[in-house]
Amino acid sequence: MFSNVPPNAEITKIDFEGPKIAIYTRRPQIFLDNDSELIKRIAKTLRKRVIVRGDEKSRLQEETSREIISSLIPREAGLKDLYFNESIGEVEIELLSPEKVDPNILTRIFVETLWYPRVLRRPPVVSRSIKEIRDIYRAEVDYRRRFLKELGNNVYRTPLFETDRVRIVSLGAFQEVGRSAVLVQTPESNILLDAGLKPTSGGDELPLFDLPEFDPQNLDAVVITHAHLDHVGALPVLFKYGYKGPVYMTEPTLHLAKLLFEDYIKVAEREGKPQIYSAREIASVILHTYTLSYGEVTDIAPEIRLTLYRSGHILGSSLIHLHIGEGLVNLIYTGDIKFARTMLLDPAHTKFPRAEILIMETTYGSKSDLLPSEEEAVLELGKIIKETIDKGGITLIPVLAVGRAQEVLLAILNLIRNKLIPPIPIFIEGMIDEVSAVHMTFPEYLSQAVRNQIYNDQNPFTSENIHIYRGENKEEVVGTRPAVILATSGMLTGGPVLEYLKLLADDPNSSLVFVSYQVEGTLGRKILQGLRKLTFIEDGKIITKELKMSIYRVEGFSGHSDRRQLEAYLRRIEPTPRTVILNHGEKGKIAEFQSYLLSEWFKKKTHLTFNVLAPQNAEAIRVV
Amino acid sequence: MFSNVPPNAEITKIDFEGPKIAIYTRRPQIFLDNDSELIKRIAKTLRKRVIVRGDEKSRLQEETSREIISSLIPREAGLKDLYFNESIGEVEIELLSPEKVDPNILTRIFVETLWYPRVLRRPPVVSRSIKEIRDIYRAEVDYRRRFLKELGNNVYRTPLFETDRVRIVSLGAFQEVGRSAVLVQTPESNILLDAGLKPTSGGDELPLFDLPEFDPQNLDAVVITHAHLDHVGALPVLFKYGYKGPVYMTEPTLHLAKLLFEDYIKVAEREGKPQIYSAREIASVILHTYTLSYGEVTDIAPEIRLTLYRSGHILGSSLIHLHIGEGLVNLIYTGDIKFARTMLLDPAHTKFPRAEILIMETTYGSKSDLLPSEEEAVLELGKIIKETIDKGGITLIPVLAVGRAQEVLLAILNLIRNKLIPPIPIFIEGMIDEVSAVHMTFPEYLSQAVRNQIYNDQNPFTSENIHIYRGENKEEVVGTRPAVILATSGMLTGGPVLEYLKLLADDPNSSLVFVSYQVEGTLGRKILQGLRKLTFIEDGKIITKELKMSIYRVEGFSGHSDRRQLEAYLRRIEPTPRTVILNHGEKGKIAEFQSYLLSEWFKKKTHLTFNVLAPQNAEAIRVV
Secondary structure (H helix, E strand, O other): OOOOOOHHHOEEEEEEEOOEEEEEEOOHHHHHOHHHHHHHHHHHHHOOEEEEEEOHHHOOOHHHHHHHHHHHOOHHHOEEEEEEEOOOOEEEEEEOOHHHOOHHHHHHHHHHHOOEEEEEEOOOOOOHHHHHHHHHHHHOHHHHHHHHHHHHHHHOOOOOOOOOOOEEEEEEOOOOOOOOEEEEEOOOOEEEEOOOOEOOOOOOEOOOOOOOOOOHHHOOEEEOOOOOHHHHOOHHHHHHOOOOOOEEEOHHHHHHHHHHHHHHHHHHHHOOOOOOOOHHHHHHHHHOEEEOOOOOOEEEEOOEEEEEEEOOOOOOOEEEEEEEOOOOEEEEEOOOOOOOOOOOOOOOOOEOOOOOEEEEEOOOOOOOOOOOOHHHHHHHHHHHHHHHHHOOOEEEEEOOOOOHHHHHHHHHHHHHHOOOOOOOOEEEEOOHHHHHHHHHHOHHHOOHHHHHHHHOOOOHHHOOOEEEOOOOOHHHHHHOOOEEEEEOOOOOOOOOHHHHHHHHOOOOOOEEEEOOOOOOOOHHHHHHOOOOEEEEEEOOEEEEEEOOOEEEEOOOOOOOOOHHHHHHHHHHOEOOOOEEEEEOOOHHHHHHHHHHHHOHHHHHHHOOOOEEEOOOOOOEEEOO | OOOOOOHHHOEEEEEEEOOEEEEEEOOHHHHHOHHHHHHHHHHHHHOOEEEEEEOHHHOOOHHHHHHHHHHHOOHHHOEEEEEEEOOOOEEEEEEOOHHHOOHHHHHHHHHHHOOEEEEEEOOOOOOHHHHHHHHHHHHOHHHHHHHHHHHHHHHOOOOOOOOOOOEEEEEEOOOOOOOOEEEEEOOOOEEEEOOOOEOOOOOOEOOOOOOOOOOHHHOOEEEOOOOOHHHHOOHHHHHHOOOOOOEEEOHHHHHHHHHHHHHHHHHHHHOOOOOOOOHHHHHHHHHOEEEOOOOOOEEEEOOEEEEEEEOOOOOOOEEEEEEEOOOOEEEEEOOOOOOOOOOOOOOOOOEOOOOOEEEEEOOOOOOOOOOOOHHHHHHHHHHHHHHHHHOOOEEEEEOOOOOHHHHHHHHHHHHHHOOOOOOOOEEEEOOHHHHHHHHHHOHHHOOHHHHHHHHOOOOHHHOOOEEEOOOOOHHHHHHOOOEEEEEOOOOOOOOOHHHHHHHHOOOOOOEEEEOOOOOOOOHHHHHHOOOOEEEEEEOOEEEEEEOOOEEEEOOOOOOOOOHHHHHHHHHHOEOOOOEEEEEOOOHHHHHHHHHHHHOHHHHHHHOOOOEEEOOOOOOEEEOO
16 A cells, blocks of 8 residues: 555554544654655545654653754744644644744654644633633543544445435525534434424424434534534533534534533523533534535545535634535535625625535525625614714624624724724623634634734634623623623623613613624513513512613624525536525525525526525435 | 213123224114114214124024024025134034025024124035135134234223324335235334245245334234235234234125135245245234225224225225324225226226325336227137137136136136027136136126126136046046137146146147236246247156147236226325325336326326325335
């Protein structure tokens, strides 16, 4: 197998490391010289991705290595910490500014110490959560190595069955919004795309994990598009049900998901609801996750290859592309998709090597689902804040912690920079600060504009205008005028925003601004529908307050494509899929969009002819 | 529970007997007097069907009972045998003419002996197979009683799940002909409709029993429409895979299926093919079958009620009607359907209490699939036989053993009766004689005309013109001229017909008449396509013969509805279903019929609007 490897490469061990082959050598320079031609040749022969590692006995001692690394890393990169993972011979190098390290320096570190360098970004603010994830991996290096080895063995097993058919089983979010879960099933493999929860007034609903064709213990892989509860909230439940396999997602998604899970069980505890999982399952998720970058092609089953692409929805959000059965069929699942540039993110990816089947979200599938542009939304928000300042009031904005909060934060900072509003303090409360820390840790997932700001020490998330607040005495915040307060939850169903609302409710000079969709039955929705008598708990008693604030609704900050953008995406995606499967939308909106796509009018206008399907939950449809 | 049962009823035991409740009493007359009002009242209270049995200790001794029964049964009924089933207190009374016994006599037998009388018909010819089935039940009365008790417990179990969705899983015969198998799946129950084989040149294919949502050990019931291999051939395989539950079908279907199974393994053995099941599994099928009459409503799961109705295709063939979830949905599965009166059978049933979903066969779904009427077919056959007689030749007709053979036999007898041909001998060979015996045993399943002939001692199947032949010396038969020979198999793929063909091939005065569909790849199809050089084995050597017989193809004896009859059935069925699911047809024919049913032309003509689905195999579609 390795006949074309020169004997002086001194290979001492070959091992699976997840879907990659790790080659342990005494002389990594042999692999790194000649412009890595050797690695490419081996990878091509094996048809697997290859990573070079240093032979265990040949690695320099930690102390010596530490000195060499410290001397090689330039001061401006801000070296904060080194961690030696002996299990695989990797040294984790935590830097404030990894972009300031020349790749050749990393090669030198590897060749001189035989420790493989992995660079991590240390965010400029303290993040408990990011540290915790790193600690979990470090505490379980041996478990992790065994898991990755087993994973490799499973991915590269000899297939028992011929892959001559591919089924899409709709476990959740078909003809509804919430509990996204799509099972891709071949005779050989089972891949689950997303594992979300559906919030309802009667408690959160799981996907149809009880369908007879779904068995968590028989899954080969779970792939997660992004860190919103309706796409990832049920993931820890799978581990409770006995799943022990890999989860694929981007690194930011993992970090954001951990925050969501922890917040979810905290809220459930506070509200006395049943705990559907615990910290134990959250740790399992982290230990079984294999993170991927956009565009990285990875084998996840003997006949299935996965690639994640940018979806434009929130930080780290992905489209999923599956290449199945050596070219039998290629399937794209959008998760949630934004086909427009926002301040925070670039738009969804459109070019694929092949794409016959497209499973697409349809949240805004109705003809009337047309949203204003983000520019218009920012200007409108500016006008509201300005008027509120003029009245001496406070602008209170309920936000979802992940995605919308950062977008609105950037909007307000832009308004200040462009002098459309004065440089007033912005108070944020909830888990928004931890979420912002994750944004700062993974700037390569942000829009080019924001990324460049971060690289050039103009990190908007550390702006002096932003005041992170966790104090109990909210009167102090409310007394600071003028000011803007961003607080969770986004639909007034709980969280610190309710405390602020209680203090501000009867202040006619202050404003309450909704920037995201308010689900039927939430307090936010009721206020939009005209509710003006609010009840709160104070010192154990129920008190009533008249809502005298000015109420606004600013649309245009959505992370979803509106109807126009959905259509534009279908026209732009390359190649054009033959079958479009609509999901993640209310029944009526899906029906409307389906008949539009099938209409003569659409066909004439676009010269596109799709087979358009709109399955219900609990169906299994053949795509091959 | 039994508060309204008079104490003098002297009930000594209550037990499940399959889906019925058996009430053991010392005084059956209490239940049988008053026009059985008491039984009706109990059945209504229990919402279960009730059967009255005699208390074990109070039953008269066998010898005494035998004398009483012999004296009560009228001589003209032809008492042949009595069998006392002690396990449930039933006496099986075998009669040549059960229709000649007044029901009051049976009541008297029960009241006087406390043995519950069950009347069986003894066919006028010796049938090995019918006797074997009776022997199997008699040898295993205790197993059978335990099985029926367990069955009752399972059918009337407390449901664990709410039946709020119903899925149709396509295991076989979707967009193809062969291996019919439809899984009806609710959260609580799994019901399999048909279990057929698909004959292909590479061997017979099973339904997709390997689909993850199908588990033979988790099935609640199997329901069989009729005894053709493509609907019942895989049934013994389920028992090999561990199925231990009930199979529902009509009594003639069970008897015909047993013949098919035995013939199937005999042929496989002779041809050196792998045996997919053995006599052991055939016996299991028989022991686990619960036979139903047309129109008999039976609980088969906590929330599913089954009724079989006449489908007009072959003896005992049924439509399946399922009433699911206390009125949630009603589903009809046609199996194979003939919506026209034939000599042998009345046409398919059309009136149902409710029917939202119709799964319909589409064998002849193409516009060009128009067959001549049976009258035309009979006249054409008569002409051919007549001409062949005039030339001094023999008419050789390859036939399928079940259905077509009997139809053609009746056609020839009619031609003789109407003097369109002289009373020539009809030789039959294959398992046709055993199949005819089953027809004679269950005349109540035949058309009224034939049934009346049998009741009036004019049984056509025992006509003096018919000569059953099993001899090795076929030269004798071929030397008898004029004559007609009916022999299996119907497509010249094996069986005695090949021996006759070898002897007659080069006789230009004889005729070869095809009366059924010839599948691609069979010798029958090749001859129709022009093949005239035939090869046979003689004394271990391959010999070649020129085919000089006149070759004919007579259409119109089909047991399937042609395109016109399929449409007529859809127009006639009451109530009109909202969804029609097309199966059992070639892909192209199904597509053609589907677009016809969805066309404006059809809607305008019929004022019918269906939701028309055409799933592939391995799909699961929601009907609720």
